[in-house]
Amino acid sequence: MLSLQVQLGARSYPIHIGPGLLHDAQQFLPYLRSGPVAILTDDLVAPLYLAALRETLAHSHQPLIEIVVPHGEQSKSLAQVEEVCGQMLAAGLGRDSTLCALGGGVIGDLGGFVAAIYQRGIPFVQIPTTLLAMVDSSVGGKTGVNHPLGKNMIGAFYQPRAVIVDIDTLDSLPEREFRSGLAEVIKYGLINNPGFFSWLEDHLEAILAEDGDAVSRVIHDSCADKADVVARDELESGLRAILNYGHTFGHAIEAATGYGTFLHGEAVAIGMIMAADLSRRLDLLRESEQERIFRLIQATGLPTHAPRLPVDDYLRYMRIDKKAAGGQMRFVLLRGIGECVITGEVPEAALRQTLNAFME
Amino acid sequence: MLSLQVQLGARSYPIHIGPGLLHDAQQFLPYLRSGPVAILTDDLVAPLYLAALRETLAHSHQPLIEIVVPHGEQSKSLAQVEEVCGQMLAAGLGRDSTLCALGGGVIGDLGGFVAAIYQRGIPFVQIPTTLLAMVDSSVGGKTGVNHPLGKNMIGAFYQPRAVIVDIDTLDSLPEREFRSGLAEVIKYGLINNPGFFSWLEDHLEAILAEDGDAVSRVIHDSCADKADVVARDELESGLRAILNYGHTFGHAIEAATGYGTFLHGEAVAIGMIMAADLSRRLDLLRESEQERIFRLIQATGLPTHAPRLPVDDYLRYMRIDKKAAGGQMRFVLLRGIGECVITGEVPEAALRQTLNAFME
Numbered sequence: 212m213l214s215l216q217v218q219l220g221a222r223s224y225p226i227h228i229g230p231g232l233l234h235d236a237q238q239f240l241p242y243l244r245s246g247p248v249a250i251l252t253d254d255l256v257a258p259l260y261l262a263a264l265r266e267t268l269a270h271s272h273q274p275l276i277e278i279v280v281p282h283g284e285q286s287k288s289l290a291q292v293e294e295v296c297g298q299m300l301a302a303g304l305g306r307d308s309t310l311c312a313l314g315g316g317v318i319g320d321l322g323g324f325v326a327a328i329y330q331r332g333i334p335f336v337q338i339p340t341t342l343l344a345m346v347d348s349s350v351g352g353k354t355g356v357n358h359p360l361g362k363n364m365i366g367a368f369y370q371p372r373a374v375i376v377d378i379d380t381l382d383s384l385p386e387r388e389f390r391s392g393l394a395e396v397i398k399y400g401l402i403n404n405p406g407f408f409s410w411l412e413d414h415l416e417a418i419l420a421e422d423g424d425a426v427s428r429v430i431h432d433s434c435a436d437k438a439d440v441v442a443r444d445e446l447e448s449g450l451r452a453i454l455n456y457g458h459t460f461g462h463a464i465e466a467a468t469g470y471g472t473f474l475h476g477e478a479v480a481i482g483m484i485m486a487a488d489l490s491r492r493l494d495l496l497r498e499s500e501q502e503r504i505f506r507l508i509q510a511t512g513l514p515t516h517a518p519r520l521p522v523d524d525y526l527r528y529m530r531i532d533k534k535a536a537g538g539q540m541r542f543v544l545l546r547g548i549g550e551c552v553i554t555g556e557v558p559e560a561a562l563r564q565t566l567n568a569f570m571e
Numbered sequence: 572m573l574s575l576q577v578q579l580g581a582r583s584y585p586i587h588i589g590p591g592l593l594h595d596a597q598q599f600l601p602y603l604r605s606g607p608v609a610i611l612t613d614d615l616v617a618p619l620y621l622a623a624l625r626e627t628l629a630h631s632h633q634p635l636i637e638i639v640v641p642h643g644e645q646s647k648s649l650a651q652v653e654e655v656c657g658q659m660l661a662a663g664l665g666r667d668s669t670l671c672a673l674g675g676g677v678i679g680d681l682g683g684f685v686a687a688i689y690q691r692g693i694p695f696v697q698i699p700t701t702l703l704a705m706v707d708s709s710v711g712g713k714t715g716v717n718h719p720l721g722k723n724m725i726g727a728f729y730q731p732r733a734v735i736v737d738i739d740t741l742d743s744l745p746e747r748e749f750r751s752g753l754a755e756v757i758k759y760g761l762i763n764n765p766g767f768f769s770w771l772e773d774h775l776e777a778i779l780a781e782d783g784d785a786v787s788r789v790i791h792d793s794c795a796d797k798a799d800v801v802a803r804d805e806l807e808s809g810l811r812a813i814l815n816y817g818h819t820f821g822h823a824i825e826a827a828t829g830y831g832t833f834l835h836g837e838a839v840a841i842g843m844i845m846a847a848d849l850s851r852r853l854d855l856l857r858e859s860e861q862e863r864i865f866r867l868i869q870a871t872g873l874p875t876h877a878p879r880l881p882v883d884d885y886l887r888y889m890r891i892d893k894k895a896a897g898g899q900m901r902f903v904l905l906r907g908i909g910e911c912v913i914t915g916e917v918p919e920a921a922l923r924q925t926l927n928a929f930m931e
Contacts, residue, residue: 290649292649293725296718296724296725300721301720328688328715328725329724330724330725331713331726331727331728332727353691358653358660359653360657360660364656364660364690365653365688365689366688367691367692367727
């Protein structure tokens with residue numbers, strides 16, 4: 212088992228990563244408050260892992276309630292928050308209770324937000340079951356739901372008491388989603404850790420074969436890299452923006468193609484290739500490094516090109532993304548593998564060339 | 572003008588108290604972030620004070636949007652949160668915006684909660700217009716809304732950047748609501764500050780005549796007392812429970828008589844009398860001090876007795892209140908004026924005697 216501590220002063224918490232953890236009560240008991248425990252999960256994850264978690268938490272001899280919501284993004288709504296809180300209130304859960312969020316990113320975002328606002332905050336334990344949730348939502352404390360007028364527009368920064376990553380849950384993850392999660396993994400190497408990027412190049416075969424040791428290391432190092440960035444900027448005032456490398460393009464690709472065409476990680480993969488290309492066009496990044504980035508993403512089996520649409524379509528969505536952020540359009544670019552630069556100074560001509568170059 | 576600083580480390584903030592502050596741009600400008608400003612108020616307060624605040628904030632030369640919700644407790648709902656956030660999103664408000672909550676307790680609770688969760692948190696400035704909101708909601712960071720299954724069950728601890736108390740807004744407050752607010756004021760003397768209690772006894776006439784200096788001092792000292800308690804227990808783990816003095820009885824009176832029969836402060840007034848009586852029955856409080864408490868509450872023009880209902884009705888609601896708190900039934904009692912004791916050890920016979928003694 213690998214472990215790391217996310218350092219956030221009084222809100223520091225551990226991440227434990229390894230096989231079989233879902234069956235190990237010692238992983239969970241230290242993080243439960245004295246009262247009842249609520250397990251939140253969705254209707255896809257419940258048949259796979261709910262029984263195991265129920266059995267493990269039974270060792271606490273604390274009352275247990277189970278809340279199963281529909282899978283998918285539509286559960287990230289205030290209506291669902293009210294429904295989940297209603298089930299917790301009906302069961303009499305007070306401020307001495309604990310919420311365990313078992314599932315992917317939607318369950319982590321929804322569960323963390325419910326924990327943040329239920330009776331003004333109860334502790335929660337995150338048990339991510341997708342690679343993306345393991346390497347992304349595990350660190351950073353971002354929780355929340357969607358508003359009809361915008362994704363993730365309602366939420367809170369709220370830290371879990373612990374994150375328990377049982378890598379065996381990846382066995383049930385579709386390969387396409389596994390590869391999509393690897394896009395964010397590659398991102399951590401690109402923005403913060405050139406050694407990790409090289410290690411990914413060297414061990415891609417074992418990773419794609421889902422070798423346990425390789426996957427554990429992938430998750431551990433990704434979380435450590437993200438924790439490093441977040442610890443320096445918990446409330447996202449500046450530095451943390453580098454975590455959005457590839458995301459300005461990626462969000463525009465997701466929006467312009469209609470959400471659901473690409474998985475988030477797939478759109479980010481194309482976005483990272485575009486951001487590298489733009490960095491090279493602005494003489495920030497060497498061509499040889501741009502090629503390494505392209506090759507690793509391609510070898511991972513991730514898409515490298517966006518569908519051919521009018522460039523203005525993509526640009527429009529990039530501007531909406533910028534407007535939602537309440538500021539100017541800023542790009543996270545690369546000066547080298549492992550070294551970011553944030554700039555608002557991007558000539559539109561270069562942007563158009565990049566978009567054109569990576570449409571198929 | 573009187574001012575005090577609520578000491579909460581990086582989240583410390585000032586409270587400014589005086590006449591005419593609503594017209595003084597210098598009170599507001601230092602606390603606005605660089606982007607647009609949203610004013611949240613209700614349909615009773617808007618015709619009275621919205622124009623003044625609009626004119627004052629215009630000095631910032633920042634875009635201004637106004638959101639007016641229906642007055643009353645029914646606006647404390649997640650549906651209203653979604654509606655308010657929708658108006659802010661439609662106006663393009665980003666994380667550089669500021670929310671100003673102009674109104675009584677409902678607007679403060681709703682506005683603070685919206686600020687806490689809009690794009691994971693934007694700054695807010697509180698401009699309370701009722702005595703209760705000035706002396707209670709100004710300090711403590713409690714924000715939130717109701718759930719159909721329970722009041723204040725959804726919320727967050729979130730501190731304002733500043734609280735601006737223009738005591739002229741009390742001119743439009745009905746006298747009954749002003750006296751109701753004084754119940755919480757008397758509470759601060761009782762739980763924490765015997766000197767303030769004596770001062771209230773000595774200056775009651777000026778206070779009831781709404782003399783500006785007396786009212787400013789009432790608000791200042793109440794906020795200072797509450798801030799003192801909150802600073803020692805920001806997240807309500809223990810000590811802060813003394814702020815609920817009179818509230819276990821008070822909530823039961825509100826619930827048993829149907830919400831709306833008594834104003835909150837009126838129910839708390841009766842509850843404080845009952846808690847003093849119970850303290851005396853348990854040989855904690857001297858009879859002479861119990862009488863001082865009764866006399867001050869009576870002289871303030873607050874009710875001293877609850878309607879005659881079966882004692883079991885009140886007891887049932889007290890037990891529900893306890894269940895919602897997820898713990899045992901605990902009473903905040905007095906060992907003397909200015910000195911609290913929290914206990915779970917109350918014989919039911921004494922409780923029944925107290926309830927019987929203060930039903931009319």
